[in-house]
Amino acid sequence: MKKWASIKSNLPAAVFLGLIVILWELISRAAAVPAYILPAPTEIAVALGDNFLLLIAHTRVTLAAVLSGLALAVLTACILAVAMDRWKPLKQALYPVLVISQSIPIFALAPLMLIWFGVGLLPKILIVTLVCFFPLAVNLVEGLSQVDPEAIDLMQTMKANRWMIMISVQLPFAMPFFFSGLKIAATYSVLGAIIGEWLGARAGLGIYMLRAMNSFRTSHLFASVIVVILLSLALFKLVELAGWASMPWQRQSKDQMEG
Amino acid sequence: MIPIEKLQLKEVSSTYSSGEEKLPVLDRVSLSVGAGEFVSVIGPSGSGKSTILKIAAGLLNPDRGKVFIDSSDITGNPQLVGYMPQQDLLFPWKTLKQNAALPLLAAKTKKKEAYARVEEMLPVFGLEGFADYYPYQLSGGMRQRTALMRTMLIDSDLMLLDEPFGALDALTRENMQDWLLRIWERFKRSALFVTHSIDEAIYLSDRVCVISERPGKNVLEQVIELPRPRKKELLTTEKFTSYKQMLIDALSVKS
Numbered sequence A: 001m002k003k004w005a006s007i008k009s010n011l012p013a014a015v016f017l018g019l020i021v022i023l024w025e026l027i028s029r030a031a032a033v034p035a036y037i038l039p040a041p042t043e044i045a046v047a048l049g050d051n052f053l054l055l056i057a058h059t060r061v062t063l064a065a066v067l068s069g070l071a072l073a074v075l076t077a078c079i080l081a082v083a084m085d086r087w088k089p090l091k092q093a094l095y096p097v098l099v100i101s102q103s104i105p106i107f108a109l110a111p112l113m114l115i116w117f118g119v120g121l122l123p124k125i126l127i128v129t130l131v132c133f134f135p136l137a138v139n140l141v142e143g144l145s146q147v148d149p150e151a152i153d154l155m156q157t158m159k160a161n162r163w164m165i166m167i168s169v170q171l172p173f174a175m176p177f178f179f180s181g182l183k184i185a186a187t188y189s190v191l192g193a194i195i196g197e198w199l200g201a202r203a204g205l206g207i208y209m210l211r212a213m214n215s216f217r218t219s220h221l222f223a224s225v226i227v228v229i230l231l232s233l234a235l236f237k238l239v240e241l242a243g244w245a246s247m248p249w250q251r252q253s254k255d256q257m258e259g
Numbered sequence B: 001m002i003p004i005e006k007l008q009l010k011e012v013s014s015t016y017s018s019g020e021e022k023l024p025v026l027d028r029v030s031l032s033v034g035a036g037e038f039v040s041v042i043g044p045s046g047s048g049k050s051t052i053l054k055i056a057a058g059l060l061n062p063d064r065g066k067v068f069i070d071s072s073d074i075t076g077n078p079q080l081v082g083y084m085p086q087q088d089l090l091f092p093w094k095t096l097k098q099n100a101a102l103p104l105l106a107a108k109t110k111k112k113e114a115y116a117r118v119e120e121m122l123p124v125f126g127l128e129g130f131a132d133y134y135p136y137q138l139s140g141g142m143r144q145r146t147a148l149m150r151t152m153l154i155d156s157d158l159m160l161l162d163e164p165f166g167a168l169d170a171l172t173r174e175n176m177q178d179w180l181l182r183i184w185e186r187f188k189r190s191a192l193f194v195t196h197s198i199d200e201a202i203y204l205s206d207r208v209c210v211i212s213e214r215p216g217k218n219v220l221e222q223v224i225e226l227p228r229p230r231k232k233e234l235l236t237t238e239k240f241t242s243y244k245q246m247l248i249d250a251l252s253v254k255s
Ligand SMILES: Nc1ncnc2c1ncn2[C@@H]1O[C@H](COP(=O)(O)OP(=O)(O)OP(=O)(O)O)[C@@H](O)[C@H]1O
Pocket: B016, B017, B018, B023, B025, B043, B044, B045, B046, B047, B048, B049, B050, B051, B052, B086, B214
């Protein structure tokens, strides 16, 4: 029943998308738009099929940067958020700086990473980490600080130490916050890796895009855009799934809302 | 014989302040709980009953006055006590078993041993078979019993219970009262019990303290001389009714 409901709710969007694709196909045929300006959906599909293995190879390079960057961001965000929660002076000193740092556009930082760390995998990982760190850290800090003070009182009457309170009360409470931060981070992460590759790399979806663009093979460009969309979507769904699997106590309320 | 005091609050006053506003909540409240004694606190809503428990547990530092547990001054220092807050505060991310085992784990008991002890106690609390349920899968009464079980597993002979049966229907409530008395007798603890219900206070207690409207002040302290173990027949006796009348009169005194 639940599955049917979710299919039904996505149906209008799917129909709309389908209509646009059909319209697009018809227009690009009827008006004979040059393929390097707007390739027809069928041409994009052909490009996708022809370059499938090549695209996979590039995707793997990008994915490596995305996953390592995300992992590094999660690690640093967790450590810093816990530290900021435990030592208030650190939070007072660091939190405003973190927020201000968000006004630096990633396009300004990315070239620096390349100058410092070359054109290998490392600068891409660092760029992904930079864009993912903030939503993760901010959500975690918020989550950790929003725990009901009564719950902490209760733990104190059991003589639980600070770390036990952190591990068995604050962190689980902050998990939904963490996962909503991770969803944002996951969508940023692909973007971060591609920006990094645009500025200089030997392989990756960003490089594939640049090459397609420079040779006016617009259908290839579109094909890579589709891959990027699928990649982001898959990451997003994966985060959702991980959240679902790791927070069994959250399932009931969700089921009720959907059911 | 001078009774050995388990808990003593001496002329405790407390004020909550939010910004400029100051809200006096308690005004020189004194009360004590003897070893093995069951004492109830009743008073209008907002009179500071929950605040009394927080101060008694050392969680809140009063503006003035002192708190003694076993004759040592613990004012404002959180103590190892069986504190059960007004909301049951079961953690939604922990199963019944994990919630109940928290006090044991906090006391550095090995996980396996802690869970084994919880499993052992489940039948006493009528919770057998529900060890691995999450709080959202439990009924209101089961949640309160779980919270009570967690409170019992705190290794302290002082219990501070804040309206533990507040959210229950009349029938479940009566069952839980009998059942709390059995547990209390069995574990030989001292109890400070907050409630809204006059009947409940008389039925359970050795002594009832009445607190006035905010800011809470001592209004009356009534010793309840009813035989133990308590039986439901007591509720209709003349003695019970006269206690009830006294407490109702005390509660209706305006501060
Ligand atoms: N943390 C707080 N900050 C500010 N005001 C508070 C706080 N906790 C309680 N109060 C206020 O103090 C007063 C007494 O609160 P308390 O919870 O002790 O009352 P109570 O007697 O337990 O009431 P009830 O019977 O409704 O549970 C109330 O007016 C309440 O609004």
